[in-house]
Amino acid sequence: MGSLKAPFSLQSRLHAAKFFLPFPTSISIFHSSNFTLASAQPLTEEELVEDKSLNLSTSGDSIRKRFLDFYAARGHKVLPSSSLVPEDPTVLLTIAGMLQFKPIFLGKKCIRTNDIENVGRTSRHQTFFEMLGNFSFGDYFKQDAIKWAWELATLEFGLPAERLWISVYEDDDETFAIWHDQLGVPANRIKRLGEEDNFWTSGVTGPCGPCSEIYYDFHPEKGHSDVDLGDDARFIEFYNLVFMQYNKKDDGSLEPLKQKNIDTGLGLERMARILQQVPNNYETDLIFPIIEKASNLANISYTLADESTKTNLKIIGDHMRAIVYLISDGVFPSNIGRGYVVRRLIRRAVRIGRLLGIKGDNIEGTFLPILAEEVIKLSTNIDPEVKTRTSRIIDELKREELRFVSTLERGEKLLEQMLTDSLNKKLPYLSGKDAFLLYDTYGYPVEITKEVAEEHGVSIDMDGFNIEMENQRRQSQAAHTTVKLSVENGAEITENIRDTEFLGYSTLSSKAVVEGILVNGKPVGQVSEGNEIEVLLNRTPFYAESGGQIGDNGFLYVNGQRKKGVVMIKDVKKSLGNIFVHKGIVTEGVLDVGREVEAAVDVNLRQRAKVHHTATHLLQAALKKVIGQETSQAGSLVAFDRLRFDFNFNRSLSENELIEIEQLINQWVGNATLLETRVMPLTDAKKAGAIAMFGEKYGEQVRVVEVPGVSMELCGGTHVSNTSEIRGFKIISEQGVASGIRRIEAVAGDAFIEYVSTRDNYMKQLCSTLKVNAEDVTSRVNNLLKDLREARNEVSAARAKAAIYKASTVVSKAFTVGSSSNIRVLVENMDDIDADALKSAAEYLVDTLQDPAAVVLGSCPDGKRASLIAAFTPGVVGLGLQAGKFIGPIAQLCGGRGGGRPNFAQAAVATTLLFASSTTACDRCVHKSKAAFFSKAQALQSGACGYGTLATGFNNGRLAAAAPSIYKDGAGCGACFQIRCKNEGICSKEGSVVLVSDLNGHANGTDFVLSSRAFMAMAKKGMAQDLLKLGIADVEYKRIPCEYKSKNLAIRVEESSQKPNYLAIKILYQGGQTEIVAVDVAQVGSSNWNFMSRNYGGAVWDTSRVPNGPLQFRFVVTSGFDGKWYWAKSVMPADWKETVIYDSGLQITDIAQEGCSQCDDGSWKQ
Incomplete structure (x- = not known):
């Protein structure tokens, strides 16, 4: 035999591997087990031929041990089971027993698809199963492998030889001879099958070879004529022997491998089914205890159940094994990759369990953790580590089940209505748009929508669903920084421009030729100063954004003359294959196609x-x-x-x-x-x-x-x-x-x-302020917090006393209503009393007025949000009047939210609705001031408005930090101004249009500090550098409407958001000359609005009261002296994600201009 050429020294290997067959998604694997995948109905107990004389019944654990002992006695080394998570990250999950040996074989992956719909409906399909395998790398080959397999089946497990059938590859005479001549298997029980069934390949090229399979015959009385080994009602294939003896070359020819290898697999559940004489794999002792537990939880007798119920119980039993082992091996539910595999299995089990009426005996009613405990009991011999991870498994299942039950309850009613409508209209399908609505808005998985629909005899327009998904994906991409080259004649560009040669690993500066220039996505031959462009070079040292790394910054210089900068490069991306797109602005001179430039990367960045x-x-x-x-x-x-x-x-x-x-x-x-x-x-x-x-x-x-x-x-x-x-x-x-x-x-x-x-400076300032050393800061702060709490309590007590005193002065204002009930009613504005003190005042008043009495109080302590309180005595409540129902509608009318108990309720409303006024938004007058600029191009990305890196995408990066009178505590964020400098020799009459993204807190007489791009835009052609040298320029400016012709108001979810505890958003593309002064959020269909606070600058609104499900928003928009609520036309889906931008469907433009003062802007028009 040839010497072993592998990274270990043992002559042969034995391996008990866990297998996992995912559902219908194309996945990458190394090899297929070659099991027959034909669908068939499971055998009934009556159909199963039982031969009691064989006495073959044995446990699954015993079968496993006898297999391992058999091969260990023949010189094999026993290895532990592989994890379901393979070391190879390009493989989704372990699905082949030899996967841990994959590095030894230099083969490619192939695609395998297995239908999850077959699980429970056939006698043998499973998502999770255990494969026992023996392997040899260059030691023994066909003769020993076949002989031992036969001995294991007939002698060790006692299977009657006359019930065993063999399949071989049609051209493999050697294997046929071993079975027939040496082991005595009759020729009429050896079937020669074609390449599709009995020849294993690792891909188009690479290691390959014939295979041979052993089948068990449940019905030998049917004879030997016209036998089809794919007949599931009669046969089950339980052992597969693969003989890797060839290397397939590019031309399709086969050359013998120097080192021949053995890869075999015996399905444990299949062997248990044969030996335990049960009608299907699910009723073996490896799975049935789980099914039995589920039956008990559902108060169902499995034996007496109908076939549909049995099928559902089998699905749960199968899926629970897969779920438990996946989580044990570190795969947690998510929406990507392996995590989606386990999430889908969990959701399928939960939905089927609910259909069967399964409920746990715990407070939450969850049942997956209970079934998981049964799986863990059965896991000892296959993977002892599972038991040590019990807590992890139970906690994760409880969390995921509760989360999905909430999703199901939201979507089930709507889906039921959709299906009823389809059936009433005699439509055989559910539209892709409806399926997408369930998925996108309610978080209802399309796989479950499909299953439920099919149960009602309705199909789903999956093409339509996929179109909706693709549209959403495109919108999401457009909302992010992924930029595609917007070339109308893209094919022509790619024909004339080759892929860019990247030099950036070895140099940061190189000569290059300009092969293309684009302005607004259109090719041009030449550009001049001030233009924003995309430059295509034949070679570049600039790294283009990929693999998570952002693109380089730097400069392009004409003919290497570094004193004469031509283009400031601010980003580089790949597009149209491997063409690097250098995005920048021409700062001086001109740039031509065909010109040689020196490309220089910013070394520091x-x-x-x-x-x-x-x-x-x-x-x-x-x-x-x-x-x-x-x-x-x-x-x-x-x-x-x-x-x-x-x-x-x-x-x-x-x-x-x-x-x-x-x-x-x-x-x-x-x-x-x-x-x-x-x-x-x-x-x-x-x-x-x-x-x-x-x-x-x-x-x-x-x-x-x-x-x-x-x-x-x-x-x-x-x-x-x-x-x-x-x-x-x-x-x-x-x-x-x-x-x-x-x-x-x-x-x-x-x-x-x-x-x-920076942190050290903060600490020094803190130490200086607190007058302590760094190590004493924590104790000092804790003491201050304690003092602060005590002081606040004292202040609250004092405010309550003051409120009660004020309440005592208004008791006389109470009036009586109702001729028979004589209810004492008091409605009073308590001015600046805070909400807590207002409550004390209300309690005092209802006690003083005595039963029956009703008190309604209001106050506005901060000038922004008003507090309302209603307090009713028992006598009033007894008349059917409730404080909560009284104050709720009032709060809604005022754009707020409120409610409470029958005897006491409170609300908070936006005073902006009643007093909405924005002098900044209304102002159309010309003002005179000064303007400076930021020397660093990215300075405004960290502006007080909180736009972050998004800011550079607004208004072509022409941004401004505005004085407090314009910034207006953040309400001025997103406002647009036209600014022009007064130096007629340097500056143009058009000036520069800027967008406010920051606060100018410098007391230097400047109303604006502009981005360098915005500052240069005020200059005449060729004079930008001269304007920059001035540093500060005299300017005049006026507020103008912002224009976003193709964009609606958009909502970006901030990175800091975390369901269900916190939601922070930025409002983008605020058109017109308007200001948003209030934002509310609610669950779709709910009238219970939660107000959001303006924080972290002016563009960020947040709340810690995040509604469940899909979200709807409304805004108070002011222009002039009006103020009204405007509802977003689109909703944010239930599975909203951080950093994603959602379209509101709402265009915000000038709403009203009445009340704005008339300005003399004649000088502006000159």
């Missing part, structure tokens, strides 16, 4: 990106080390000022875990390790253990970045040469961003130094 990218790799390595190897990357951002890393995990990290992660990374940084970067074949990279992103597409050649001993990843980004360049690493925040997904933000390198320095 590139270094910041390199530091953060390498730190991201170290962060992933640290996470795997601290919280577990099963965690993996779910997304990332590598920016100049920070890094962001999303990963799959089901809980927040503890303080100790975060500290350990930081310490590990800083230790690796301090080790000053040289990085190794090399390009190699993808297969070699995976064999070496390089981490890849699941779902990412890779070419045959990949770039591998390695920090020796720490991290190895497939990565095309830029990295430091030595970890010491990172200098330091600090985690800024850790939070949840979606179900099962956590996010860490951190800084490294210069950003780390700046962060630490």
Whole structure:
């Protein structure tokens, strides 16, 4: 036999592997078990041929042990079961027993699809099953493999030889001879089958070979003529032997492998079904205890149940095994990748369980945790680790079941109505639009919509659903920074322009030729100063945004003359294949197609990106080390000022875990390790253990970045040469961003130094203010908080006394209503008394007026929101009058919310509705002032309005910080102004249109500080540099309407939002000359509105009272002296996500101009 050429020394291997067959999505695997996938109805007990004389009944655990012992006695090494989460990130889940040996075979993946709909309906389809396998790599081959398989089946398990049938590949005479000549299997029980059934390949090329299968015959009395081994009612294939002996070449020819290998698989559930003589896999002792438990919870007798009920119970029994083992192996429910697999199984089990009436005996009524405990009891022999993870499994199932039950209850009624309408109209299908509404607005999974519809005899227009999904995806992409080159004649461009040659790994400056220029997406031959452009070069040192790393910044210089800058590059993206699109603005001179330029990357910013990218790799390595190897990357951002890393995990990290992660990374940084970067074949990279992103597409050649001993990843980004360049690493925040997904933000390198320095300055200021040392700050602050609480209590008590005193002065204003009831009524404005004190006043008044009495009080302590209180005595309530029902409608009329008990209720309303007035919005007059500019182009991204990096996308980046009188506590955010400088020699009459994104808090006589782009726009052609030299310019300005011709008012969910506790939004594309002064949010269909507060600047509104389900918004918009509520026409879906922008469907333009003072703007028109 040939010598073993594998990364271990044992001559042969035995492996008991867990298998998982996902449902109908195309997934990447290494090999197919080649089980027959034909559908058939399960055998009934009456149809099953029982041969009591065989005495074959044995437990699943016994079958497993006897298999392992059999092969161990023949020189095999027993290995533990593989995890359902394979080490290869390009494979969704472990679905083949030999998957852990995959690196030994250099084959490609193929696609396997298995229908989840068959589970429970046939006798053998399962999502989860256990495969027992024996493997040999270059040791024994066909003769031993076949002989041992036969001995195991006939001698060890005692299966009658006359009931066993064999299939072989049609051209494999050698295998046929072993079965027939050496083992004596009659020729009429050996079937030669074609390549589709009995020849295994790893792909178009690579290792391959024939296979042979052993079938058990349940009905030998049917004879040997016209036998079809695919007849599920008669046969079941339980053992598969694959003989990998060839290498398939590109031309389709087969060449013998130097090292021949054996890969076999025996289905444990199938063998248990045969030996235990039950009609299907589900009724074996491996699964049936789970089914029995579910039956008991549903008060159903499985034996007496109809076939439909039995099918549903089988589905639950099957799915529960898959769910428990997936969560045990670190796969948590989410909406992506492996997480979606387990989420779908959970949701399917929950829905079917509800149909059967299954309820748990716990407070919440959850039943999955109860069934999970049954699975865990059965898991001891297959995977003892499952029991140690019981708490994790139970907690996750309870959380997910409760979450989905809420979703089901919201969507079930609407789906039922949709199906009724379809049936009444005699329509055989549900529209894709309706299915998408359920999915997008109510969070109702389309798979379940499809199942429920089919149960009613209605199909779903999946094409229409997919179109709606694609439309949403496009809108989502448009809302993010993913920019596609907007070229009308894109095909012509790609024909004439080759892919860009990237030089940025080895140099940050190079000569290049301009091959294309685009202005507003249209090709031009030449551009001049002031134009925003997209430049296409034949070669570039600029890194284009990809792999989470943002694009480089820098300059293009004409003919290498660095004193004469032509284009300031602010972003680089890939488009139309591998063409790099350099986005920038012409700051001086002209640029022509065909011109040679020097492309120079901003060295400082590139270094910041390199530091953060390498730190991201170290962060992933640290996470795997601290919280577990099963965690993996779910997304990332590598920016100049920070890094962001999303990963799959089901809980927040503890303080100790975060500290350990930081310490590990800083230790690796301090080790000053040289990085190794090399390009190699993808297969070699995976064999070496390089981490890849699941779902990412890779070419045959990949770039591998390695920090020796720490991290190895497939990565095309830029990295430091030595970890010491990172200098330091600090985690800024850790939070949840979606179900099962956590996010860490951190800084490294210069950003780390700046962060630490800033925090140190804060601490010094704090110590100075508190007059303590740093180590005493915490105790000092705690003492101050204690003093503050005591002071607040004293103030509250004093305010309550003052309120009661004021109440005593208005008792005489009470009047009597009702001739028979004589109710004493008092309605009074209590001015500036706060809500708590107002309550004390109301309680005093109803006591003083005596029963029956009704008191309604109002106050406005802060000038922004008014408080209302209604207090009724028992006598009033007894007449059928309730304070809660009285005050609720009043609050709604005033744009607020309120309610309470029959005897006491309160409300808060926006005073802006009653007194809405905005002098800034109304102002159309010309003003004179001064304007300066920010020297740093990105300065306004951190502006007080809170727009962040979104700001650069507004108004072509022409932004401004405005004086307090214009900023107006944030109400002026998003306002547009036309500004022109008074220097006639330098400045144009058109001036510059700017958008307010920041507060100008400098007392230097300037009403505006502009972005450099906005400041230069005031200049005449060719005079921008002269204007910049002035620094501060005399200007005149006036408020003008903002124009967003193709955009509605939009709502962006902030990163800090977290369901169900907190929602923060930014309002974008606020058209016209308007201001939004109030925002409310409610669940769709509810009249219970929650007001949102303006925080973190003017553009951010937030609330900690987040309604469930899809959300609707309304706004008070002012222009002039009017103020009214405007409702968003579109709703935000129930599964709203952070950083996503949602269209309101509402156009905000000038609403009213009455009441605005007339201005003499004649000088402006000159």
